[in-house]
Amino acid sequence: MSAALPVATARQTGGWLFGQLRTRRLELAGTLLAGLIGATASVVPVTALGRLVDLVREDAAPAALIPIAVLVIVAALVGGLASGATATLVSRLGERILAALREETVGIALRLPATVLDRTGRGDLLSRVGADVAAIGTAAAEVLPTVISAILLAVLSVTAMFGLDWRLGAAGLAALPLYLAALRWYLPRSAPVYARERIAIGERSQMLMESLQGVRTVHAYRLEARHLAGIDAASARARDLSVGVFTLFTRFVGRINRAELVGLATILVAGFWFVRSGWVTVGETAAAAVLFHRLFNPVGMILFTFDEIQEAGAGLARLVGVGTLRVAAAGEVQLDKADLALDHVCFEYDARVPVLRDITLRVAPGERVALVGSTGAGKTTVASIAAGILRPPCGTASAGGVPVDELAPGVIAVISQETHVFAGPLIEDVRLARPSASVEEVREALATVGALDWALALPSGLRTPVGEGGHPLTAAQGQQLALARLVLLDPAVAILDEATAEAGSAGARALEESALAATRGRTTLLVAHRLTQAATADRIVVLEEGAVLEEGTHDELVTAGGRYAELWKAWQSRS
């Protein structure tokens, strides 16, 4: 059931990145220029000082120092500015691209078909828009500038060695195969451990989160020790993997050290022969050795952040992967007031078990129809088809004669069992339905559903932050907000799917009043477990095993003595 969201291939990710860089050509050129100036300013003084060594050996006059001193000082000033500029420009470029990417990703996530979301589960999407974006953000701000400067410095240092003498440059490159070999040894060994570590960390977070969210149950059943043991085990597993991969890392560092030694020794030994052969000066050899020694840190930086860069790359592939999803264009037809009609609709989740069989029902403009039936009768499926969330294999769903999937978003509004209070000021939560709504209109909507009194009584009134991290609201208050959003939206058709069921019976009746007020005069299809709610509807449709069993007003059905009458009797419990 959880087929994962797509992950972009390396080619797709690279192509995307290239495309982004191409649209920012000037910025890119400026960034690279600053980087090159910085690296040059850092390399030139070393070669100049190498020249100084030769001047000393030639017993030159002290005045020979002046041009070199000037060069070193100017290079320090220019280099400092350039390195600061590079850091700023690299993170600016990276962050702008990232901002575009995260906005695109969230935009697509918000428009994904509900069926895709049901299939993949929300966890994956949440970790992409949350953790992945954060990880890439940190990488772009902190790792990328250092790594790019390091790469430029490495390239320029080797170039400078070649500039001193091509033979010295060649000697400097002798260590390159060893560096590559170290990487080739390390990456294939560490990658699977890192992957396992990530999974273990994910499990650890999952354990923690579940225990925290279910803390009332944990306490009620005295499961504290058991849950703590679970967290302990998951955390210990992640810890052991971290320690294991680090042991591997220290061996990798050993191999890097070996490459450094070989490179340095090669330059010194080769320099020894070249000086004896008269090809290079002692000063040039010294400069080459110092240049190479100065590369230890930046090269280490590149190699040691390889994992982080790979990680960020994987995150990038996951974000770009979301971008490859097709989002069907939303319908555009607007309706003012309309009927809702299902015509010979059937549905099945699994080929063996039909869920709905030949359902035909019509809700007249302004009419309120309640859908009633025991658990599993197919009520929610009917509501989902009417809302255009599910597409029936046969039959049609339409509003005002227009197929529901051609309607603009918000023409048919659905309030499902799943309520969510959006984090932020309460007024903004309601305004999601219509961002242009005035404060007065929001107040009216809240008043209609009976939520204005408690909303005004909150610490900062309508500006009080609610939702995650804000002022806690009861389940019933959350549902009233959902109804207020519906009122503010003022849709042509409203579908309420058990909107009052979870509130607990104390608040359920008040909520029924709210729902009644919110749907007054509105074309409404109402899925009801609480029969009092059904009783207030204009008409009731009784669903049983995926088919319409009875249809009529409350009084008609009670008198008829069929299934509804039986349910009503049970509900009343006057027996």
Next chain:
Amino acid sequence: MTESGQLPAPAVNVLWRAVSRNRWRLLAGCSLIALHQACEATVPIVIGETVDLAVASGSMARLALWVGLLGLLFLLLTTAYRNGARQLMRALADESHALRLEVAAKVLTPRVDVRTGDVLTISTTDADHASYLLDYVPRIVGALVATAVSAVGLCLISVPLGLVVLVGTPVVLIAMQRAAPLITRRVAARQEVAGRASSVATDLVTGLRPLRGIGAQEAADARYREVSRESLRATLLAARTQGGFQAASTMVSTLLAGGIAILAGWFALTGRISAGELVTVIGLAAFLGEPFATLSAAPSWIATSRASADRIAEVLRAPSAPSTAGHPPVLPTSGECLGVVVETDAASLLRLYDDGSPDVLVAPHYPELFSGTIRENIVLSEKSGDLDRVLDASAADDVVAAHPDGLDHAIAERGSALSGGQRQRLALARALLAGPRLLVLHNPTTAVDAVTEHAIARGIRDLRHRPGSTLGTLIVTTSPALLAVTDRVVVLRDGEIVATGTHASLAAADPAYRAAVLR
């Protein structure tokens, strides 16, 4: 750290404990990392000597000797690093694991109130960041040793050069620290806004279904875009500050290194030091940038650890509220099934019953399930009762039958794939199976249909209140179906009993009661 006197006490405790309970590994790690850094600082000296004594002289024997020495130096350096770093990593991993568990244990302690979202960050990111202290300390020690070795090396060549390092380093570092608070502030602002953007995204995706229900995709998109742009602005501001700092610090440290090299050049040209010694000085001056960078970054590292330690300490010190178990206004007698109708604040009434004894179970109204199979969610102890009868009584047998794997069906994402009614019935089965002497239920059937509700009411009665049973059940509800099977109903208002009777007698005689329960 001179600042340690000003640290708020809780963070110090967490950090100090991290140091003291890992002291042996930390000591071994610090010593080996110090040795490693001393070796690193010796490398430029060996390079200089090799150039001076071997390359310049053309003596093969000397070349072999010095390259051999370089090899030995690297052997020592890499061995010291490997062993030191492993000790430290072990200490760090143990510490963050320990902190994580302490936070988790604290939060799972009854009656401690900590917000869920924060706790996840505190037990993961903050536990890591606080334990990174065990990495920072040896790095700082190593950088100090490297600077000292370089200074000594320079002093051996020429005392004035060594003095420049010894005087220049602290001056430069102190100057750099003046910028540190601004950078810390900007970075903190960047992280704060980035965190906000991330939580807006998470919030919108979490509420995706309600959002799409009202066609608010566009509005939500615009909302995220706004906070994303704000995050970008904060990031760019921080990047500019960091860039400015980097420009200044690079400039100053290269000027210091260049100044030392120029001074050494002058000494060499005037014959006070040799050409080879000049090479050593140039190498050492260039190398000094490394410990410099470490020492200039150190205060912000420590600040990060401290901030995390603060947050951990805050959780660990959270007082546990006094027990709210008290004198409940009414208790079922032996074998009685008691209905309670309460008009306000059922939550505080329920807390009165939760005295922590294993004989009492106050089942939460909200049905919370955990990852695992249905069986693992329901059967919580070995001494549980008859599972089949319980499943039947709670009408959870349908839920089990609806899945091909039955009781072994794996529940994903806290049961989000199950309907509210299915979750509620599983939670009820769990409560019934536990079979406590006193079971307190709160609105256990709000998400099931009327027929099922009846079946459950009869099921509870049959399971717990057969003739001769001594078990007590208290059901806080306004559901007539449940109240109808109770032996006695008590109506509470503001904690006081206002009416007592059977459901039938109260329904017949008391209009207020009728209004409260008959729908």
